[in-house]
Amino acid sequence: MFNLSHTSYEASWSKRFQATNAALEDQFVVVYWDQRGSGKSYSTHIPLTSMTLDQFISDTHELTSWLKKRFNQDKLFLVGHSWGGFLGLHVINQYPIDYAALVAVSPITDGPLSEQVSYEFALKQAQQRQDTAGLTMLKRMGLPVNGIYKGGFDAIVQERNLVQKYGGSYHQDLGGTFHKIPWRSREYNLFDYLKAKRIARLNWPIDEAIWPTIDLKHQIPVVNVPVYFCLGRYDNHVPASVVADYCASLQAPVKEVIWFEESAHHLCFEEPQKFHAILKEKVLGTKTNVLRISGKK
DSSP states (O other): OEEEOOSSTTSOOHHHHHHHSGGGGGTSEEBOOOOTTSGGGOOTTSOGGGOSHHHHHHHHHHHHHHHHHHHTOSEEEEEEETHHHHHHHHHHHHOGGGEEEEEEESOOOBHHHHHHHHHHHHHHHHHHTTOHHHHHHHHHHOSOBTTBOTTHHHHHHHHHHHHHHTTSSOSSOOHHHHHTTGGGSSSOOHHHHHHHHHHHHHTHHHHHHHGGGOBHHHHOSBOSSOEEEEEETTOTTTTHHHHHHHHHHOBOSSEEEEEETTOSSOHHHHSHHHHHHHHHHHHHTOSSOEEOEEOOO
C-alpha cells in the first residue's frame, strides 16, 4: 500500500499518519513519502514552475516504478487523502496497470463546487451560532468565484479556520498533542514547521491555478481500477456530499462509498481503528499480487 497521506503538497502529514496508524505496520510494509515541495522534500532549489499537476503525477508514477522494482511486485495498492486522493485518481487514470486499487480518503473532486458548499456551511453555522465575528469575516470575503476568494490566501485560511471551528474539518477533538506530533518527532523540527507556513503562502499561486480547474466528473468519468471512497459524514472541509455525487457518476470495475459516521475530513485520524479494518479488508481481499506499502495540500 503506497499512501499519499498528506492533505496538500506544502504540508506533510506523514508523521500524523504514522502516529495514529502505526498498527498498519504490523501487517504491511509502510512507506512514508513527502512529495515535491512538502516536508523534507522542500528545497529552495525546486523551481515553482515545476509544481504542476502533470509533474506531481509524474513524480508519483516514478516512485511507484521504483517501489515495484525494489520489492519485485506487479502492482501497488494506492491510498490518498484529500489532495492525495485527487492526485491518486489522476494517477490510476493514467497508469491503471500499476495499481490494484485506490482508497480515496476525502478526495477533492470538484474545486469550485466544493468551495461553494464549504463556504455555505460556514455561513449557515455562523448564523446559527450567532458568531458575529465569524459572520462578519465570511460576509467580507464573499462567495468564492470559481473556487477562489477575492481575498486570496488569507481568505481561504480564514474560511478553513471557521470550518474547523464549526466541526467541518474535525468532528472529534483530537487535542493539541495531535497537532504537535510532527514537531516532536526525530524527522521534523521547528524549522520544518516554520517552513511549512512559509511554503503555503509562497505556493498559493499554484493552488489558485489548479483549484478552479478541478472537475473530475468531466475530466475522469471512467477508471479501470477499483476505487473505494472513504468519507467523513461531517466533512465540510472538502464536502463529502460533492465527493459522493462524483462517486455515483464514476464508472469503475468496483466502486464503493464507505462512510465514517464519527468523522469529518480527517477520518484516518478520527476513526483509525475503522480505517485500519477497511484497509485490511480491501488490501488483503484483493485477488492480486500486491505490495502493501502505506505511507501528503
